[in-house]
Amino acid sequence: AQAGQRPGNRMLYIGDIAFTPSPQRLVGIRRGVVAVENGIVSGCYESMDDVPSDWLDAPKTDFGDALVIPGFNDLHIHAPQYPTAGLGLDKELLPWLETYTFPAEARFASPDYARIWYQRFIQRMWEGGTLRFSAFATLHREATLTLARLAQESGLRPVIGKVNMDRNGSEELSESTEESLDNTFAVIETMRSETPDIGYIVTPRFVPSTTPELMRGLAAIAQRYDLPVQSHLSENRGEVAWVRELHPECASYTDVYEHYGLLRDGKTIMAHCIYLDDEEIDTLRRHGVTVAHCPQSNANLTSGIMPARRYLEKGLHVTIASDVDAGHVPDMNRHIAAAVAVSKLWQTQYADETALRLPEAFHMATKEPGRFLAAATGQEPAGSFEPGYAFDALVVEPMTSPWGLSIAERVEQFIYTGAPANISHRYVAGREIPRPFAE
Numbered sequence: 373a374q375a376g377q378r379p380g381n382r383m384l385y386i387g388d389i390a391f392t393p394s395p396q397r398l399v400g401i402r403r404g405v406v407a408v409e410n411g412i413v414s415g416c417y418e419s420m421d422d423v424p425s426d427w428l429d430a431p432k433t434d435f436g437d438a439l440v441i442p443g444f445n446d447l448h449i450h451a452p453q454y455p456t457a458g459l460g461l462d463k464e465l466l467p468w469l470e471t472y473t474f475p476a477e478a479r480f481a482s483p484d485y486a487r488i489w490y491q492r493f494i495q496r497m498w499e500g501g502t503l504r505f506s507a508f509a510t511l512h513r514e515a516t517l518t519l520a521r522l523a524q525e526s527g528l529r530p531v532i533g534k535v536n537m538d539r540n541g542s543e544e545l546s547e548s549t550e551e552s553l554d555n556t557f558a559v560i561e562t563m564r565s566e567t568p569d570i571g572y573i574v575t576p577r578f579v580p581s582t583t584p585e586l587m588r589g590l591a592a593i594a595q596r597y598d599l600p601v602q603s604h605l606s607e608n609r610g611e612v613a614w615v616r617e618l619h620p621e622c623a624s625y626t627d628v629y630e631h632y633g634l635l636r637d638g639k640t641i642m643a644h645c646i647y648l649d650d651e652e653i654d655t656l657r658r659h660g661v662t663v664a665h666c667p668q669s670n671a672n673l674t675s676g677i678m679p680a681r682r683y684l685e686k687g688l689h690v691t692i693a694s695d696v697d698a699g700h701v702p703d704m705n706r707h708i709a710a711a712v713a714v715s716k717l718w719q720t721q722y723a724d725e726t727a728l729r730l731p732e733a734f735h736m737a738t739k740e741p742g743r744f745l746a747a748a749t750g751q752e753p754a755g756s757f758e759p760g761y762a763f764d765a766l767v768v769e770p771m772t773s774p775w776g777l778s779i780a781e782r783v784e785q786f787i788y789t790g791a792p793a794n795i796s797h798r799y800v801a802g803r804e805i806p807r808p809f810a811e
Protein backbone atom coordinates (compact mmCIF):
# COMPACT_ATOMS: atom_id res chain seq x y z
CA ALA A 373 0.00 0.00 0.00
CA GLN A 374 1.21 3.48 -0.77
CA ALA A 375 1.63 5.76 2.21
CA GLY A 376 2.13 8.91 0.12
CA GLN A 377 -0.42 11.64 -0.48
CA ARG A 378 -2.30 12.59 -3.59
CA PRO A 379 -1.96 16.09 -5.05
CA GLY A 380 -4.01 18.59 -3.08
CA ASN A 381 -3.49 16.72 0.14
CA ARG A 382 -1.46 17.70 3.12
CA MET A 383 0.73 15.21 4.98
CA LEU A 384 2.84 15.34 8.12
CA TYR A 385 5.89 13.06 8.26
CA ILE A 386 7.38 12.40 11.68
CA GLY A 387 10.81 10.91 12.38
CA ASP A 388 14.45 11.75 13.01
CA ILE A 389 14.93 14.36 10.31
CA ALA A 390 18.34 15.22 8.80
CA PHE A 391 19.33 17.44 5.87
CA THR A 392 21.98 19.99 4.86
CA PRO A 393 20.57 23.44 4.06
CA SER A 394 24.17 24.60 3.54
CA PRO A 395 27.46 22.75 3.00
CA GLN A 396 28.65 23.36 6.56
CA ARG A 397 25.43 22.65 8.38
CA LEU A 398 23.73 19.32 9.01
CA VAL A 399 20.34 19.92 10.61
CA GLY A 400 19.20 17.04 12.82
CA ILE A 401 15.77 17.07 14.48
CA ARG A 402 14.87 14.21 16.81
CA ARG A 403 11.20 13.32 16.28
CA GLY A 404 10.80 16.28 13.96
CA VAL A 405 7.90 16.93 11.60
CA VAL A 406 8.00 17.70 7.87
CA ALA A 407 4.81 19.29 6.55
CA VAL A 408 4.19 18.49 2.87
CA GLU A 409 1.52 19.93 0.59
CA ASN A 410 1.07 18.76 -3.01
CA GLY A 411 4.40 16.95 -2.68
CA ILE A 412 6.25 20.14 -1.70
CA VAL A 413 7.72 20.82 1.75
CA SER A 414 5.95 23.72 3.43
CA GLY A 415 7.83 23.58 6.73
CA CYS A 416 10.02 21.51 9.00
CA TYR A 417 9.31 21.61 12.75
CA GLU A 418 10.99 20.60 16.00
CA SER A 419 7.83 18.90 17.26
CA MET A 420 4.06 18.71 16.76
CA ASP A 421 3.74 21.67 19.15
CA ASP A 422 5.32 23.89 16.50
CA VAL A 423 3.16 22.75 13.59
CA PRO A 424 0.71 25.50 12.48
CA SER A 425 -2.77 24.88 13.91
CA ASP A 426 -4.47 24.60 10.52
CA TRP A 427 -2.23 21.60 9.78
CA LEU A 428 -3.08 19.61 12.89
CA ASP A 429 -5.82 17.52 11.27
CA ALA A 430 -3.60 16.57 8.31
CA PRO A 431 -2.85 12.82 8.06
CA LYS A 432 0.34 11.77 9.82
CA THR A 433 2.90 9.15 8.88
CA ASP A 434 5.11 8.31 11.84
CA PHE A 435 8.43 6.61 11.06
CA GLY A 436 9.28 6.14 14.75
CA ASP A 437 12.99 6.52 15.35
CA ALA A 438 13.97 5.96 11.72
CA LEU A 439 16.07 8.61 9.98
CA VAL A 440 14.38 10.69 7.27
CA ILE A 441 16.90 12.18 4.84
CA PRO A 442 16.65 13.71 1.34
CA GLY A 443 16.89 11.32 -1.60
CA PHE A 444 20.21 11.21 -3.41
CA ASN A 445 20.79 13.00 -6.73
CA ASP A 446 23.54 11.63 -9.00
CA LEU A 447 24.57 13.90 -11.90
CA HIS A 448 26.78 11.41 -13.72
CA ILE A 449 25.98 7.78 -14.44
CA HIS A 450 26.03 5.47 -17.49
CA ALA A 451 22.88 3.33 -17.47
CA PRO A 452 24.11 0.81 -20.09
CA GLN A 453 27.30 0.16 -18.15
CA TYR A 454 25.42 -1.26 -15.16
CA PRO A 455 25.65 -4.88 -16.47
CA THR A 456 29.45 -4.67 -16.46
CA ALA A 457 29.90 -2.96 -13.08
CA GLY A 458 33.06 -4.17 -11.36
CA LEU A 459 34.69 -5.49 -14.52
CA GLY A 460 37.70 -4.36 -16.47
CA LEU A 461 39.14 -1.88 -14.04
CA ASP A 462 42.69 -2.97 -14.78
CA LYS A 463 43.03 -0.38 -17.55
CA GLU A 464 43.12 3.39 -17.91
CA LEU A 465 40.38 5.34 -19.64
CA LEU A 466 41.13 5.01 -23.36
CA PRO A 467 41.97 1.28 -23.53
CA TRP A 468 39.15 0.64 -21.04
CA LEU A 469 36.64 2.31 -23.35
CA GLU A 470 37.77 0.23 -26.33
CA THR A 471 38.14 -3.08 -24.54
CA TYR A 472 35.16 -3.08 -22.19
CA THR A 473 32.81 -0.14 -22.52
CA PHE A 474 32.15 0.05 -26.24
CA PRO A 475 31.39 -3.70 -26.55
CA ALA A 476 29.15 -3.49 -23.46
CA GLU A 477 27.22 -0.54 -24.93
CA ALA A 478 26.98 -2.11 -28.41
CA ARG A 479 24.71 -4.79 -26.93
CA PHE A 480 21.99 -2.17 -26.49
CA ALA A 481 21.28 -2.46 -30.21
CA SER A 482 19.04 -5.33 -29.05
CA PRO A 483 15.70 -4.05 -27.73
CA ASP A 484 15.23 -7.13 -25.52
CA TYR A 485 18.62 -6.77 -23.92
CA ALA A 486 17.96 -3.04 -23.39
CA ARG A 487 14.59 -3.66 -21.73
CA ILE A 488 15.93 -6.30 -19.33
CA TRP A 489 19.02 -4.38 -18.29
CA TYR A 490 17.41 -0.95 -18.08
CA GLN A 491 14.75 -2.42 -15.80
CA ARG A 492 17.48 -3.86 -13.57
CA PHE A 493 19.35 -0.56 -13.68
CA ILE A 494 16.32 1.47 -12.59
CA GLN A 495 15.53 -1.03 -9.84
CA ARG A 496 19.08 -0.71 -8.61
CA MET A 497 18.90 3.10 -8.52
CA TRP A 498 15.68 2.78 -6.52
CA GLU A 499 17.35 0.34 -4.13
CA GLY A 500 20.24 2.68 -3.42
CA GLY A 501 17.98 5.70 -2.93
CA THR A 502 19.11 7.66 -5.99
CA LEU A 503 15.77 9.20 -6.89
CA ARG A 504 16.93 11.78 -9.46
CA PHE A 505 19.94 11.46 -11.73
CA SER A 506 21.43 12.43 -15.05
CA ALA A 507 22.15 9.38 -17.16
CA PHE A 508 24.03 8.66 -20.36
CA ALA A 509 22.20 6.02 -22.42
CA THR A 510 23.91 4.63 -25.56
CA LEU A 511 23.88 5.97 -29.12
CA HIS A 512 20.85 3.76 -29.93
CA ARG A 513 17.55 5.56 -30.47
CA GLU A 514 15.20 2.73 -29.51
CA ALA A 515 17.14 1.67 -26.42
CA THR A 516 17.27 5.28 -25.22
CA LEU A 517 13.50 5.55 -25.59
CA THR A 518 13.15 2.29 -23.69
CA LEU A 519 15.15 3.78 -20.82
CA ALA A 520 12.98 6.92 -20.86
CA ARG A 521 9.72 4.93 -20.86
CA LEU A 522 10.87 2.64 -18.05
CA ALA A 523 12.02 5.64 -16.01
CA GLN A 524 8.64 7.32 -16.52
CA GLU A 525 6.89 4.15 -15.37
CA SER A 526 9.12 3.82 -12.30
CA GLY A 527 8.29 7.17 -10.70
CA LEU A 528 11.96 8.14 -10.40
CA ARG A 529 12.91 11.46 -12.01
CA PRO A 530 16.07 11.20 -14.08
CA VAL A 531 17.10 13.25 -17.06
CA ILE A 532 18.60 11.12 -19.81
CA GLY A 533 20.37 11.57 -23.10
CA LYS A 534 21.11 9.52 -26.17
CA VAL A 535 24.90 9.42 -26.44
CA ASN A 536 26.34 11.18 -29.49
CA MET A 537 29.56 9.75 -30.95
CA ASP A 538 30.43 10.12 -34.64
CA ARG A 539 34.21 9.57 -34.46
CA ASN A 540 36.65 7.17 -32.82
CA GLY A 541 34.01 4.64 -31.84
CA SER A 542 34.26 0.96 -32.73
CA GLU A 543 32.87 -0.95 -35.68
CA GLU A 544 29.80 -2.01 -33.69
CA LEU A 545 29.39 1.26 -31.83
CA SER A 546 29.43 4.18 -34.25
CA GLU A 547 27.06 6.51 -36.05
CA SER A 548 27.35 9.14 -38.77
CA THR A 549 26.99 12.83 -37.96
CA GLU A 550 23.63 12.92 -39.70
CA GLU A 551 22.31 9.82 -37.94
CA SER A 552 23.48 11.19 -34.64
CA LEU A 553 21.62 14.49 -35.06
CA ASP A 554 18.49 12.92 -36.61
CA ASN A 555 18.18 10.33 -33.85
CA THR A 556 18.70 13.00 -31.21
CA PHE A 557 15.79 15.01 -32.64
CA ALA A 558 13.66 11.88 -32.79
CA VAL A 559 14.34 10.94 -29.16
CA ILE A 560 13.67 14.50 -27.94
CA GLU A 561 10.38 14.72 -29.83
CA THR A 562 9.17 11.29 -28.72
CA MET A 563 10.09 11.94 -25.09
CA ARG A 564 8.27 15.27 -25.16
CA SER A 565 5.03 13.48 -25.98
CA GLU A 566 5.50 10.15 -24.16
CA THR A 567 7.59 10.72 -21.04
CA PRO A 568 6.57 14.10 -19.57
CA ASP A 569 8.45 13.60 -16.28
CA ILE A 570 11.76 12.57 -17.85
CA GLY A 571 13.86 15.45 -19.12
CA TYR A 572 16.25 15.23 -22.05
CA ILE A 573 19.91 16.18 -21.65
CA VAL A 574 22.12 16.64 -24.72
CA THR A 575 24.95 14.10 -24.36
CA PRO A 576 28.05 14.34 -26.55
CA ARG A 577 30.20 11.48 -25.18
CA PHE A 578 33.42 13.54 -24.98
CA VAL A 579 35.51 15.59 -27.39
CA PRO A 580 37.38 12.65 -28.98
CA SER A 581 33.99 11.06 -29.85
CA THR A 582 32.38 14.08 -31.52
CA THR A 583 33.36 15.91 -34.70
CA PRO A 584 33.20 19.71 -34.81
CA GLU A 585 30.14 19.45 -37.06
CA LEU A 586 28.35 17.23 -34.54
CA MET A 587 29.29 19.50 -31.63
CA ARG A 588 27.90 22.52 -33.51
CA GLY A 589 24.74 20.63 -34.39
CA LEU A 590 24.20 19.52 -30.79
CA ALA A 591 24.77 23.05 -29.52
CA ALA A 592 22.05 24.23 -31.92
CA ILE A 593 19.64 21.53 -30.70
CA ALA A 594 20.34 22.40 -27.06
CA GLN A 595 19.71 26.05 -27.81
CA ARG A 596 16.57 25.45 -29.85
CA TYR A 597 14.93 23.28 -27.17
CA ASP A 598 16.65 25.07 -24.25
CA LEU A 599 18.12 21.79 -22.98
CA PRO A 600 20.93 21.01 -20.55
CA VAL A 601 24.18 19.41 -21.73
CA GLN A 602 26.38 16.73 -20.14
CA SER A 603 29.79 15.40 -21.10
CA HIS A 604 33.23 14.36 -19.83
CA LEU A 605 36.12 16.78 -19.37
CA SER A 606 39.76 16.31 -18.46
CA GLU A 607 39.54 12.84 -16.91
CA ASN A 608 42.88 11.31 -17.88
CA ARG A 609 46.29 12.63 -18.96
CA GLY A 610 46.33 10.59 -22.19
CA GLU A 611 42.85 11.83 -23.05
CA VAL A 612 43.83 15.47 -22.44
CA ALA A 613 46.87 15.06 -24.72
CA TRP A 614 44.68 13.50 -27.44
CA VAL A 615 42.22 16.40 -27.32
CA ARG A 616 45.12 18.85 -27.75
CA GLU A 617 46.18 16.97 -30.90
CA LEU A 618 42.64 16.85 -32.26
CA HIS A 619 42.00 20.56 -31.63
CA PRO A 620 45.05 22.73 -32.20
CA GLU A 621 42.59 25.59 -32.86
CA CYS A 622 41.60 25.60 -29.17
CA ALA A 623 43.63 26.66 -26.14
CA SER A 624 42.47 23.79 -23.93
CA TYR A 625 40.04 20.89 -23.55
CA THR A 626 37.54 23.21 -21.86
CA ASP A 627 37.99 25.71 -24.67
CA VAL A 628 36.85 23.09 -27.20
CA TYR A 629 33.45 22.78 -25.50
CA GLU A 630 33.18 26.56 -25.19
CA HIS A 631 34.26 27.12 -28.80
CA TYR A 632 31.59 24.76 -30.15
CA GLY A 633 28.83 26.20 -27.96
CA LEU A 634 28.40 23.31 -25.53
CA LEU A 635 28.89 25.21 -22.26
CA ARG A 636 25.32 26.38 -21.76
CA ASP A 637 25.14 28.88 -18.89
CA GLY A 638 23.92 27.19 -15.71
CA LYS A 639 22.78 24.12 -17.65
CA THR A 640 25.93 22.08 -18.17
CA ILE A 641 27.40 19.12 -16.28
CA MET A 642 31.05 18.22 -16.85
CA ALA A 643 32.27 14.98 -15.29
CA HIS A 644 35.76 14.48 -13.78
CA CYS A 645 37.53 17.84 -14.44
CA ILE A 646 40.78 16.61 -12.92
CA TYR A 647 43.53 18.38 -14.88
CA LEU A 648 42.15 21.89 -15.39
CA ASP A 649 44.39 24.95 -15.53
CA ASP A 650 43.32 28.29 -14.02
CA GLU A 651 41.87 29.58 -17.27
CA GLU A 652 39.74 26.48 -17.68
CA ILE A 653 38.47 26.80 -14.12
CA ASP A 654 37.59 30.40 -14.86
CA THR A 655 35.75 29.42 -18.04
CA LEU A 656 33.68 26.83 -16.15
CA ARG A 657 32.89 29.41 -13.47
CA ARG A 658 31.82 32.04 -16.01
CA HIS A 659 29.39 29.58 -17.58
CA GLY A 660 28.09 28.32 -14.25
CA VAL A 661 29.08 24.76 -15.16
CA THR A 662 28.36 22.07 -12.56
CA VAL A 663 31.23 19.66 -12.00
CA ALA A 664 30.45 15.98 -11.35
CA HIS A 665 33.23 14.71 -9.09
CA CYS A 666 33.61 10.92 -9.47
CA PRO A 667 36.21 9.86 -6.90
CA GLN A 668 35.59 6.11 -7.05
CA SER A 669 35.82 6.09 -10.84
CA ASN A 670 38.91 8.29 -10.75
CA ALA A 671 40.63 5.76 -8.50
CA ASN A 672 39.47 2.71 -10.49
CA LEU A 673 40.75 3.96 -13.85
CA THR A 674 43.91 5.49 -12.34
CA SER A 675 42.60 8.83 -13.56
CA GLY A 676 43.76 11.08 -10.73
CA ILE A 677 42.47 13.22 -7.87
CA MET A 678 40.13 16.11 -8.54
CA PRO A 679 41.04 19.02 -6.23
CA ALA A 680 37.54 19.50 -4.82
CA ARG A 681 38.47 22.05 -2.16
CA ARG A 682 40.34 24.22 -4.64
CA TYR A 683 37.36 24.25 -7.03
CA LEU A 684 34.91 25.12 -4.25
CA GLU A 685 37.13 28.01 -3.20
CA LYS A 686 37.23 29.22 -6.80
CA GLY A 687 33.46 29.29 -6.90
CA LEU A 688 32.68 26.22 -9.01
CA HIS A 689 29.55 24.17 -8.41
CA VAL A 690 30.78 20.73 -7.38
CA THR A 691 28.61 17.62 -6.96
CA ILE A 692 29.50 14.01 -6.16
CA ALA A 693 28.58 11.37 -8.74
CA SER A 694 28.89 7.61 -9.24
CA ASP A 695 30.03 7.33 -12.89
CA VAL A 696 28.88 3.71 -12.97
CA ASP A 697 30.53 1.57 -14.21
CA ALA A 698 33.94 3.22 -14.00
CA GLY A 699 32.55 3.71 -10.50
CA HIS A 700 31.73 0.14 -9.44
CA VAL A 701 28.63 0.72 -7.24
CA PRO A 702 25.61 2.96 -7.79
CA ASP A 703 24.95 3.73 -4.10
CA MET A 704 25.57 7.40 -3.43
CA ASN A 705 26.42 6.90 0.24
CA ARG A 706 29.53 5.05 -0.95
CA HIS A 707 30.50 7.91 -3.24
CA ILE A 708 30.07 10.46 -0.46
CA ALA A 709 32.45 8.36 1.65
CA ALA A 710 34.87 8.02 -1.29
CA ALA A 711 34.90 11.78 -1.88
CA VAL A 712 35.78 12.42 1.76
CA ALA A 713 38.44 9.68 1.76
CA VAL A 714 40.15 10.92 -1.41
CA SER A 715 40.03 14.48 -0.11
CA LYS A 716 41.73 13.40 3.13
CA LEU A 717 44.50 11.67 1.18
CA TRP A 718 44.94 14.83 -0.89
CA GLN A 719 45.19 16.88 2.32
CA THR A 720 48.06 14.67 3.51
CA GLN A 721 49.98 15.72 0.38
CA TYR A 722 48.83 19.36 0.18
CA ALA A 723 48.38 20.46 3.77
CA ASP A 724 47.02 23.88 2.81
CA GLU A 725 43.85 22.31 1.38
CA THR A 726 41.53 21.06 4.09
CA ALA A 727 39.65 17.86 3.39
CA LEU A 728 35.92 17.78 2.67
CA ARG A 729 33.78 17.23 5.74
CA LEU A 730 30.92 14.79 5.76
CA PRO A 731 28.06 17.37 5.81
CA GLU A 732 29.68 19.13 2.85
CA ALA A 733 29.92 15.90 0.92
CA PHE A 734 26.32 15.00 1.83
CA HIS A 735 25.22 18.40 0.49
CA MET A 736 27.15 17.65 -2.74
CA ALA A 737 25.05 14.52 -3.28
CA THR A 738 21.66 15.96 -2.31
CA LYS A 739 20.96 19.72 -2.38
CA GLU A 740 23.68 20.83 -4.82
CA PRO A 741 22.83 18.39 -7.63
CA GLY A 742 19.15 19.08 -6.91
CA ARG A 743 19.85 22.75 -7.48
CA PHE A 744 21.36 21.93 -10.87
CA LEU A 745 18.41 19.78 -11.96
CA ALA A 746 15.92 22.47 -10.97
CA ALA A 747 17.88 25.22 -12.75
CA ALA A 748 18.52 23.13 -15.86
CA THR A 749 15.15 21.47 -16.34
CA GLY A 750 12.57 23.61 -14.57
CA GLN A 751 11.58 20.77 -12.22
CA GLU A 752 11.05 21.66 -8.56
CA PRO A 753 14.24 21.57 -6.46
CA ALA A 754 14.90 18.41 -4.45
CA GLY A 755 17.62 17.47 -1.97
CA SER A 756 16.63 19.43 1.15
CA PHE A 757 13.64 19.76 3.47
CA GLU A 758 13.45 23.54 3.30
CA PRO A 759 10.14 25.11 2.24
CA GLY A 760 9.61 24.89 -1.53
CA TYR A 761 11.60 21.66 -1.95
CA ALA A 762 10.01 18.54 -3.35
CA PHE A 763 9.58 15.97 -0.59
CA ASP A 764 12.13 13.50 -1.99
CA ALA A 765 12.99 11.37 0.99
CA LEU A 766 14.58 8.15 2.15
CA VAL A 767 13.52 6.50 5.38
CA VAL A 768 16.53 4.76 6.91
CA GLU A 769 15.77 2.21 9.60
CA PRO A 770 17.82 2.34 12.80
CA MET A 771 21.10 0.45 12.47
CA THR A 772 22.54 -1.56 15.33
CA SER A 773 24.63 0.41 17.77
CA PRO A 774 25.85 -0.42 21.27
CA TRP A 775 24.69 2.95 22.62
CA GLY A 776 22.50 5.89 21.66
CA LEU A 777 23.82 7.95 18.75
CA SER A 778 23.18 11.55 17.75
CA ILE A 779 21.42 12.12 14.46
CA ALA A 780 24.69 13.36 12.92
CA GLU A 781 26.39 10.11 13.99
CA ARG A 782 23.57 8.05 12.53
CA VAL A 783 23.87 9.88 9.21
CA GLU A 784 27.62 9.24 9.32
CA GLN A 785 27.10 5.53 10.04
CA PHE A 786 24.61 5.19 7.20
CA ILE A 787 26.94 6.97 4.79
CA TYR A 788 29.85 4.66 5.65
CA THR A 789 28.14 1.34 6.30
CA GLY A 790 24.58 1.65 4.98
CA ALA A 791 23.17 -0.58 2.27
CA PRO A 792 19.92 -0.64 0.28
CA ALA A 793 18.38 -2.98 2.88
CA ASN A 794 18.53 -0.18 5.46
CA ILE A 795 16.18 2.00 3.36
CA SER A 796 12.53 1.16 4.04
CA HIS A 797 10.67 3.88 2.09
CA ARG A 798 11.43 6.18 -0.84
CA TYR A 799 9.40 9.27 -1.74
CA VAL A 800 9.61 11.38 -4.87
CA ALA A 801 7.75 14.71 -4.68
CA GLY A 802 5.60 13.36 -1.86
CA ARG A 803 4.65 10.11 -3.56
CA GLU A 804 5.89 6.84 -2.16
CA ILE A 805 7.66 4.93 -4.93
CA PRO A 806 7.23 1.15 -4.77
CA ARG A 807 9.92 -1.15 -6.10
CA PRO A 808 9.82 -0.66 -9.89
CA PHE A 809 8.88 -3.61 -12.11
CA ALA A 810 8.23 -5.90 -9.15
CA GLU A 811 6.48 -9.11 -10.23
Ligand code: GUN
Pocket residue numbers: 450465469473577578604607669695698
Ligand atom coordinates in the same frame (compact mmCIF):
# COMPACT_ATOMS: atom_id res chain seq x y z
N1 GUN B 1 34.86 9.26 -21.39
C1 GUN B 1 34.19 8.98 -22.52
N2 GUN B 1 33.31 7.98 -22.33
C2 GUN B 1 33.42 7.63 -21.05
C3 GUN B 1 32.76 6.64 -20.24
O1 GUN B 1 31.89 5.90 -20.68
N3 GUN B 1 33.15 6.58 -18.94
C4 GUN B 1 34.11 7.39 -18.42
N4 GUN B 1 34.42 7.28 -17.14
N5 GUN B 1 34.74 8.31 -19.15
C5 GUN B 1 34.40 8.42 -20.45
Ligand code: FE
Pocket residue numbers: 448450604643695698
Ligand atom coordinates in the same frame (compact mmCIF):
# COMPACT_ATOMS: atom_id res chain seq x y z
FE1 FE C 1 31.40 8.89 -17.23
